[in-house]
Amino acid sequence: ATMADVRRQPTLHELKSYDMLVxxxxxxxxxxxxxxxxxxxxxxxxxxxxxxxxLMMVTWGLFAVTTSLLISIALAEIHPPGVGDPDTVNGILTLVVCIFGLYILTTIIFKLSLAVFFLRVVNQRWQRQVIIGSVTLYTLFGTAWLFVAIFQCGNPGDYGKNELLGKCLPFKTxxxxxxxxxxxxxxxxxxIFAISKSQHSCKYTTNEAET
Structure with missing residues (x-):
């Protein structure tokens, strides 16, 4: 690729800004x-x-913030100076890091909401233990991954600069x-949620048939 190709600004079609906005x-x-x-x-x-x-309301609140940030990115790309401005690009990259962190946090809260719901409908002790164990493991790993994702390049506000300087955690390894x-x-x-629910439904159907 030539130097002109490297410095060429991507078009809105390539960025899919309008697609992301809609x-x-x-x-x-x-x-x-x-x-x-x-x-x-x-x-x-x-x-x-x-x-x-x-918890589901909290999940939606986080999702609303995430989608609002995506809309902000799309609008920043559409309106001048767009991605031709280094400060705008750095701001977009910072928002991308925030969105990634919000996504992880949203999935954690969402899983907790599902766990509370399923713990109310399953009766078998082993089912409850499996649900609690799996959600606990997911929450612990997700929380650790949340901090790694946000601070993978140090200060999230300097993500673009640190990425260029090679100060971020290696992607492949x-x-x-x-x-x-x-x-x-x-x-x-x-x-696990789906299997627990199906087991509960099968047992309920069997009990109904026997009565």
């Missing part, structure tokens, strides 16, 4: 309607608003394995 706005609106419906049903209709609902591990734990925890 997608973030749509999912923010849909999630808001879903949470409002849950609050109405659980809090007003059946009068059974619990800790899982409060540290960040990527940790990211994969987080993804695996995330998926395994979800499978």
């Amino acid at each position: 997608t973030s706005a749509v999912f923010l609106g849909l999630s808001a309607m879903t949470v409002i419906a849950r609050i109405y049903v659980r809090g007003w209709m059946i009068r059974s608003f619990g800790w899982d609902d409060w 540290i960040l990527r394995p940790l990211n994969y591990t987080h993804g695996v734990l995330n998926a395994v925890t979800d499978w």
Whole structure:
């Protein structure tokens, strides 16, 4: 690649700024309607608003902040001077780090909300122990990964500069394995929730058939 190619500013089409703006706005609106419906049903209709609902509200609040930051990035890319301004680019990179941290924190709170819900519906001791153990492991690892992700280059505000200076943690040997591990734990925890619920449903169906 020539020097001109290296310094060429990416276009809005390449950055997918409008796609990110629309997608973030749509999912923010849909999630808001879903949470409002849950609050109405659980809090007003059946009068059974619990800790899982409060945690879900916190989860949505974090998600709303995350999508708002994504919208801010898209608007910063669209409006002049856009990515042609070094300060704007550094600000965008800082927001990206914040979004990554918020994503991890959101998944932790979301898992805690699901755990509280499933612990209310499962009766077997081993099921409860598996849920508590898996969520505890995920929470501990997720919390550690949260701090690593945010401070991988030192001060998040200097992410762009430190990245250029090579002061960040290596991606291949540290960040990527940790990211994969987080993804695996995330998926395994979800499978544990699903299996626990299916076991509970099967037992309930069997008991109903016997009676």
